[in-house]
Amino acid sequence: MDVLAGLMHGFALALQPANLLWCFVGCALGTIVGIMPGLGPPATIAMLLPLTFLMNPASAMIMLAGIYYGAKYGGSTTSILLNVPGESASIVTCLDGYQMAKKGRAGAALGIAAIASFVAGTVGVLGLMFIAPPLARFALAFSSPEYFALMSLGLAMVVLLAGHSIVKALLAMLVGLWISSIGTDLFSSTSRFTFGRMELLSGIDFVVVAIGVFALGEVLGNLEAIEKSQLLPVPKGLRNLLPTVQDLKDSRFAFANGSIVGFLVGVLPGGGSTIASFISYGIEKAVSKRPEQFGHGVVEGVAAPEGANNSETGGALVPLLTLGIPGSGTTAILLAALVLWGFKPGPLFISENPSLFWSLVASMYIGNLMLLVLNLPLVPLFAQVLRTPAYVLYPVIFGVSMVGVYSVSGSVFDIGLLAGFGLLGYGMRKLDFPSAPLILGLVLGGALERALRQSLMMSEGSLSILVARPISAVMLSLAVLVLLMPVFSRINAWRQKLLS
Amino acid sequence: MRVKSPDFWSGLALAALGGYIVYTARGWEYLGQDGPGPGFFPLWYGIVMLVLSAILVLTGKSEASWKGAGRAFAAWAAFAVSVALIKLLGFLIAFAALTFFIVTVMYRRPPVTAALVAAGVAAGFYVVFPLALGVALP
Amino acid sequence: MAPKIAFLIGLTLAGTAFAQGFKPTRPIEVVVHTGPGGGSDLLARSVVAIIEKEKLLPVRMQVVNKPGGGGTVAASYLAEKAGEPHTIGFFTGVWLTGPLTSAEAKVTLRDLTPIARLVLEPALIAVKADAPFKSLSDFTSAAKEKPGQLKQSGGSVTSRDNVVRQLLQRASGGRWVFISFPGGGERIAALLGGHVNMMVIEPAEAGEHIRAGNMRVLAQVSDRRLAAFPNVPTLKEAGFDVPAVPQVRGVVAPPGIPAANVAYWEDVFRKLTRTASWKKYLEDNQFEDGYQNAAELAKFYDDFTGTMRGILQEAGVKIVR
Secondary structure: OOHHHHHHHHHHHHOOHHHHHHHHHHHHHHHHHHHOOOOOHHHHHHHHHHHHOOOOHHHHHHHHHHHHHHHHHHHHHHHHHHOOOOOHHHHHHHHHHHHHHHOOOHHHHHHHHHHHHHHHHHHHHHHHHHHHHHHHHHHHHOOHHHHHHHHHHHHHHHHHHOOOOHHHHHHHHHHHHHHHHOEEOOOOOOEEOOOOOHHHOOOOOHHHHHHHHHHHHHHHHHOOOOOOOEOOOOOOHHHHHOOOHHHHHHOHHHHHHHHHHHHHHHHOOOOOHHHHHHHHHHHHHHHOOOHHHOOOOOOHHHHHHHHHHHHHHHHHHHHHHHHOOOOOHHHHHHHHHHHHOOOOOOOOHHHHOHHHHHHHHHHHHHHHHHHHHHHHHHHHHHHHHHHOEHHHHHHHHHHHHHHHHHHHHOOHHHHHHHHHHHHHHHHHHHOOOOOHHHHHHHHHHHHHHHHHHHHHHHOOOOOOHHHHOHHHHHHHHHHHHHHHHHHHHHHHHHHHHHHO | OOOOOHHHHHHHHHHHHHHHHHHHHHOOOOEOOOOEOOOHHHHHHHHHHHHHHHHHHHHOOOOOOOOOHHHHHHHHHHHHHHHHHHHHHOHHHHHHHHHHHHHHHHOOOOHHHHHHHHHHHHHHHHHHHHHHHOOOOO | OHHHHHHHHHHHHHHHHHHHOOOOOOOEEEEEOOOOOOHHHHHHHHHHHHHHHOOOOOOOEEEEEOOOHHHHHHHHHHHHOOOOOOEEEEEEHHHHHHHHHOOOOOOOHHHOEEEEEEEEEOEEEEEEOOOOOOOHHHHHHHHHHOOOOOEEEEOOOOOHHHHHHHHHHHHHOOOOEEEEOOOHHHHHHHHHOOOOOEEEEOHHHHHHHHHOOOEEEEEEEOOOOOOOOOOOOEOOOOOOOOOOOOEEEEEEEOOOOOHHHHHHHHHHHHHHHHOHHHHHHHHHHOOEEEEEOHHHHHHHHHHHHHHHHHHHHHOOOOOOO
8 A cells, every 4th residue: 555545544544533532532641641750651551451442453553652642742741840750751851941941931841842742743653654664674783782882872972961070970970870780680680789679679760760860859959948939930921931933943953853863763672762862952962052051941952852752652663563573661562452452563564454554643643733732722821830839839749759659660669769869869969960961871871781791792702893883883983972072172162262 | 177079078979889889890790601791881880980989089179058958858858757657657648747847847837728738739649649540649 | 175176176167167168358459570561461461351251250350560670579569468368469480580590589489379370381483584594403503513603582591581592502512692682572673683593482472573474483492383383393393302491370379378268269260271261362372271270380380490490500590599
């Protein structure tokens, strides 16, 4: 079935009232789930699976997919307003989004997040539609050496997140690497850094660390002074309630950047929206004319990662639908759902089930549009949240953090860990250690180590495998370049001083 | 005597962590039969941590203002206590207690306000999470 | 003296009469060690669905997720619920091997009350379709000629994938590398991308790739040929006298529950395995019916862990228990 015919057919199905309703339900549910820190699409989809048996598979798929990308839209809300990442992918949004909120531009931040998500989400669907099969083959060429190079590139971004002390940023990253090692080593089944505690055997979930360090650290910092009875300035006037034309112009490149990076990283089995958003943020900062403002509230610092984590959904569906290989936690559940409904996802899936595939694709366009329409008007509403007096809001943040963490693992031990990381986050603020590198190290550390060990096993101990293969060689060189960037800029500044 | 900068102490703490990591990593296999073992990676980032924290100790100079830290610690302690109380009293009560503490002690509002807020917020949580969303409370 | 005996007899009779009438009165908690959507979770939900459909229980069942620690969190949770008749749990192979290799995994299956073994998951040995190996012996001979050059993708070093490799290496004299990947998707991607040469894969996962012509199956890890793969030799048929290492799933209950309870649960699950819905479920998922009652399961556990200990030690894994 050629693409245009398929798409027409898909729209015909997706625009049926019942499917429109399910799409809406999925998107709405996804947005709510995304706002809640901790609760994520995988758990929600799993809980709804029994319900889906009563529906026809196409409608069910449309709804579940709606939850998947809807959650990405919702995740930015708490990141921007409260510095609480609602989704792992929204952590990077906290960096500039929350700063924008502090400056009274919460509305603009929320708006640009929604718009970027829409643009990137649509690009993601376009990608899924047109280049899925060849891209899937490309994805198969990616293996451990390439992943190692990709993770190295991601970690090299630390340099761009560093602020003024690279030493402290690197140290924070190393601590993140250490935390990522806590648990059972996959290759040898040795327990590392578990202090004899069974709860640490599978490591520390990064949601616990992220919420503790970011959100609780921030709250504790704010609790120092009693005067602030209102948390953040409420955006006044349309200029701050919605993104301005200038904002949109500033974000032009970010839209493209986020869409492409997110989609490509999503296609890789094992590449996730978190790393996609970090890389996209890093690239944005690297090409920006005002890099020193990143981390202090620049609009493209929100647009890039938000776009990336949305187009990643389109990307992650590529290996799922073209090869039957799940690329992320959520796609793994979607795979299970397809199997439960009696389908056999694999290389022949699309050609044998064109209606399902095309109605899904069409519904994703519709869903993205729905979410944009849903989210934009809600922006002023969300911004009003900031009116809540601090003495109500802070306990709520504490409570939501606890519930969110508990919803991930069902363990009170993790809530205790949350308290510990909250203290760490506060300490880091006081001692001027940047927290983003810590999270980056935590998220990438495990994958980096695995990729390195897998690569060395593949090459029988020879490091040359990392540079012998073209893709990994290119990415590693990029990583080295990124690492050397501060050196270049110092040299540049020094040269300027000499010439003046 | 010149007061040591905060960086000095954080550098020392991180050096201690780095040392601990290197020490534990030595106990695991460095290079296994087929590839690097569990001790490989931690050993390296432990060493880098030691080096960098040494640099921090020697060159660090930032200031830290500890004004207000007492309040923050008190709030944190209250949070920690409420977490510990979850097993004993259940989430809702522990959480309400935390809210009460924050409102009265942190923000010096009258106890009545505090009690109302605590009750309201706890009730809100009960409605939103288990009832409306089906999310279990701790 | 006589009154005492009479009293004791009376007590015992009363006790048995009381326990005999065991019927659950509250919803049953079904503990699984994965998060929602994980293997155990899906199995538990399917079982619950069948039990409710066939009305094998007078009360509802509720799946409770206690993920973490490779099963240890769920196992400990069950251990804490000693004596509670309204809780059961689903176990898999990791519950059996975990305590062998990890000091923190303190709860073994013997510490709990075995109820029944339900499922054996067979597996296939697969290579990429354009690989030069037409049979399992082709692969092992190649591995013998060039030791350490061929590669297999699989799960953790204690997983069944590696155990099969250890057994085959021992039986054939060949040697090849085992590379762990945390997710099934990544393992398959590694094979299809040509980065590894072979993997042990579940029939359900492999089906579509075989149909599309991307993968070839050399042998099956099971005692009898699966219906879906009538032309693929089993390990023994392929000339390797090694046990077909199963991946098992079954039911356990907290420790300290009375014998009548155990009998009740045994009965429920025995009935379950006789239903047509269950047979269809096994067929759809390409599982083998591995039903064993409580006593058989206990013996299986002892045999299995004994064999595992030896195999894992040979594989170079540190054994702590």
